[in-house]
Amino acid sequence: MKWLKFAWLNTLRNRRRSLVTVAIAALGTAAILLAGGFALSTYQALAQAAARSSGHLVVGRPDQFTQDEDTPLQHGLDDAAGLRARLLADPAVRHVLPRVEFSGLISNGDKSTVMMASGVDPDGEFSVKGPFLSMTAGEVLAGGDSAQVMLGEGLARSLKARPGSSLTLLASTTDGALNALDVRVKGVFSTGVPEIDKRLVYTDLGTAQKLLNTTRVSTLGVFLDRMASTPAAQQRVAALFPALTVQTWLDQAFFYRSVRDLYNRIFGALGLIIGVIVVFVVANAMAMAIIERTREIGTLRALGTLPSQLLRTLALEGMLLGGSGALLGACLAGAVSLLLYVVPVQMPPPPGRSTGYPLTIAVDPLMFALTVAGMLLLAMAASAAVARKTVHTPVVDALAHT
Amino acid sequence: MSGHAVELRGVHKTYRLGQHVIPALQGIDLSVARGELLALTGPSGSGKSTLLNLCGLIDSADAGEIAIDGQAVTGLDETQRTLLRRDALGFVFQGFNLVPVMTVAENVDYPLFLAGVPAAERRERVAAQLLAVGLHDHAAHRPDALSGGQRQRVAIARALVKRPKLVIADEPTASLDSHTADQVLQLMRERGHAEGAAFVIATHDERLTRRCDRVVALRDGRLL
Numbered sequence: 001m002k003w004l005k006f007a008w009l010n011t012l013r014n015r016r017r018s019l020v021t022v023a024i025a026a027l028g029t030a031a032i033l034l035a036g037g038f039a040l041s042t043y044q045a046l047a048q049a050a051a052r053s054s055g056h057l058v059v060g061r062p063d064q065f066t067q068d069e070d071t072p073l074q075h076g077l078d079d080a081a082g083l084r085a086r087l088l089a090d091p092a093v094r095h096v097l098p099r100v101e102f103s104g105l106i107s108n109g110d111k112s113t114v115m116m117a118s119g120v121d122p123d124g125e126f127s128v129k130g131p132f133l134s135m136t137a138g139e140v141l142a143g144g145d146s147a148q149v150m151l152g153e154g155l156a157r158s159l160k161a162r163p164g165s166s167l168t169l170l171a172s173t174t175d176g177a178l179n180a181l182d183v184r185v186k187g188v189f190s191t192g193v194p195e196i197d198k199r200l201v202y203t204d205l206g207t208a209q210k211l212l213n214t215t216r217v218s219t220l221g222v223f224l225d226r227m228a229s230t231p232a233a234q235q236r237v238a239a240l241f242p243a244l245t246v247q248t249w250l251d252q253a254f255f256y257r258s259v260r261d262l263y264n265r266i267f268g269a270l271g272l273i274i275g276v277i278v279v280f281v282v283a284n285a286m287a288m289a290i291i292e293r294t295r296e297i298g299t300l301r302a303l304g305t306l307p308s309q310l311l312r313t314l315a316l317e318g319m320l321l322g323g324s325g326a327l328l329g330a331c332l333a334g335a336v337s338l339l340l341y342v343v344p345v346q347m348p349p350p351p352g353r354s355t356g357y358p359l360t361i362a363v364d365p366l367m368f369a370l371t372v373a374g375m376l377l378l379a380m381a382a383s384a385a386v387a388r389k390t391v392h393t394p395v396v397d398a399l400a401h402t
Numbered sequence: 403m404s405g406h407a408v409e410l411r412g413v414h415k416t417y418r419l420g421q422h423v424i425p426a427l428q429g430i431d432l433s434v435a436r437g438e439l440l441a442l443t444g445p446s447g448s449g450k451s452t453l454l455n456l457c458g459l460i461d462s463a464d465a466g467e468i469a470i471d472g473q474a475v476t477g478l479d480e481t482q483r484t485l486l487r488r489d490a491l492g493f494v495f496q497g498f499n500l501v502p503v504m505t506v507a508e509n510v511d512y513p514l515f516l517a518g519v520p521a522a523e524r525r526e527r528v529a530a531q532l533l534a535v536g537l538h539d540h541a542a543h544r545p546d547a548l549s550g551g552q553r554q555r556v557a558i559a560r561a562l563v564k565r566p567k568l569v570i571a572d573e574p575t576a577s578l579d580s581h582t583a584d585q586v587l588q589l590m591r592e593r594g595h596a597e598g599a600a601f602v603i604a605t606h607d608e609r610l611t612r613r614c615d616r617v618v619a620l621r622d623g624r625l626l
Contacts, residue, residue, distance in 0.1 A: 002515055009503035299499040302460050303560075304488020304516050306481065395460035399495075 007316035021285040025325020028278040033333035037361035050253035055221025076216030092229040098217040100208040104171030117201040119208020138163030138187030148186040152197035173213035192355040283382040298398025307391040314387035322379020337361040407600035413466030426452040441611040444620035450604040458570040471567040492561030496573040498553040500545040507541040531559040551582030571603040
């Protein structure tokens with residue numbers, strides 16, 4: 001405790017210099033935590049969106065995930081209802097949503113264009129997934145709706161369609177024939193991604209299966225009680241259906257993985273740069289302090305202080321500067337994160353999207369603890385490194401230092 | 403080599419200054435008895451400080467033998483020399499060399515803390531030492547709140563608190579006015595005898611040499 005007190009008293013010798021060092025360490029730590037919190041918040045949002053889109057688990061035949069289809073639903077699931085019932089018996093499973101994915105043409109009579117369509121269970125899909133779509137006109141599909149569709153905003157504009165318009169869906173059936181089905185537009189939506197809105201069509205499962213002339217579904221999306229249940233549930237479901245493949249949302253989330261890889265590199269480099277700056281600032285402050293105290297260090301050595309004891313107290317001094325800066329920075333980052341909940345800040349739309357999003361900064365205790373601990377250790381190491389030479393200077397030379 | 407606080411036999415020390423080799427000490431034989439006050443005099447460059455540094459184990463001789471309280475120090479590594487300084491030697495510097503961020507009591511306590519003396523005993527010994535040098539009322543003061551004479555008394559208390567065998571004092575009165583210097587000299591003499599510590603004092607001050615038990619003069623690195 002005496003060494004710590006001595007180190008603390010030493011930090012107070014040149015208060016202005018200590019204050020500047022602490023302030024830079026605080027700002028550096030806050031910058032790292034805010035950048036990390038933003039990345040974490042983005043990961044969480046993208047993970048939730050990915051899991052909400054596909055389901056925490058996606059169950060299908062192995063070829064569904066690895067092979068291209070020769071005909072629609074070639075690798076689809078046959079007994080969707082039976083599988084669904086068995087899946088719902090798992091305690092972590094909340095919903096099982098069948099999905100028919102297909103492509104084809106959509107026409108207003110005068111103009112035809114390519115569509116990417118999903119046949120879904122409307123009640124389950126739109127209630128379980130929550131507000132992932134923004135309706136711009138009409139209504140969301142509901143259970144019992146038949147021969148009705150929801151169009152992406154860009155597709156509706158291209159076909160000059162609005163709620164109530166009649167359109168025709170054209171697609172190959174499972175046996176290779178071309179089939180057509182008249183449908184009515186119930187709603188127009190935006191996913192926030194213009195490229196998707198130009199192609200995407202939602203219809204109910206029955207209409208999709210009727211168009212494709214099948215009772216199969218492409219996959220079953222399994223929604224769990226929480227994200228953390230995913231790995232264990234995957235193992236249980238895989239054991240339950242050994243002939244099927246059970247992927248997690250992460251396997252399906254290419255965009256999430258890309259963003260995470262990119263952000264990890266960007267924010268990792270940023271954190272490294274800030275960490276180096278903080279280390280240099282602490283090291284510089286300590287170097288100045290040590291040079292000024294060379295004679296005193298000589299005195300303490302003459303009195304019988306071992307170099308290791310001096311190194312310890314000087315490292316503690318660096319720890320106090322870096323550590324108090326890191327703690328202040330953590331408080332600052334926490335305060336900014338909380339402030340963003342009270343005073344929301346809207347971010348501009350990311351590339352490829354048409355809507356902005358509220359800026360949120362995640363407060364992750366582990367990230368805070370690791371960052372503060374990291375800053376603390378770096379400051380200690382930097383101080384010890386710059387002090388090493390001086391504490392080993394011959395006592396006579398240190399005492400003669402002016 | 404025993405029975406003395408410090409004993410030197412045939413000690414040589416040279417310094418190298420560029421191409422030149424400067425002999426600082428040449429064949430020094432010297433013994434200082436326990437409790438003795440020895441004044442070391444001589445002009446600047448005579449080797450006083452070098453001899454003090456060797457006696458204080460903060461420098462090493464090129465040749466010869468040195469023993470502190472009967473323990474030969476030749477061949478000791480830096481850690482062993484540091485521990486011997488911690489346990490057996492005290493220092494009084496011309497510039498006081500107190501730690502400015504520590505209080506008077508903390509400065510005096512420091513050597514005991516280094517030596518691992520239990521806290522309760524440290525408190526008692528520090529209080530007794532400050533009482534002995536007349537600074538018990540200033541225990542909580544910082545050195546910069548004290549006069550030069552008071553600071554040197556703190557330094558004497560710091561040197562004697564661990565009951566050393568030998569105290570090395572380099573021009574202890576050079577920064578003090580004559581009245582204060584007298585008081586400090588008197589204090590060193592009294593406290594040295596009371597604690598049984600020998601003093602080796604480098605000085606130009608004749609008043610100081612008159613009060614010492616023995617005076618040794620150095621010239622060109624040799625004892626006269």
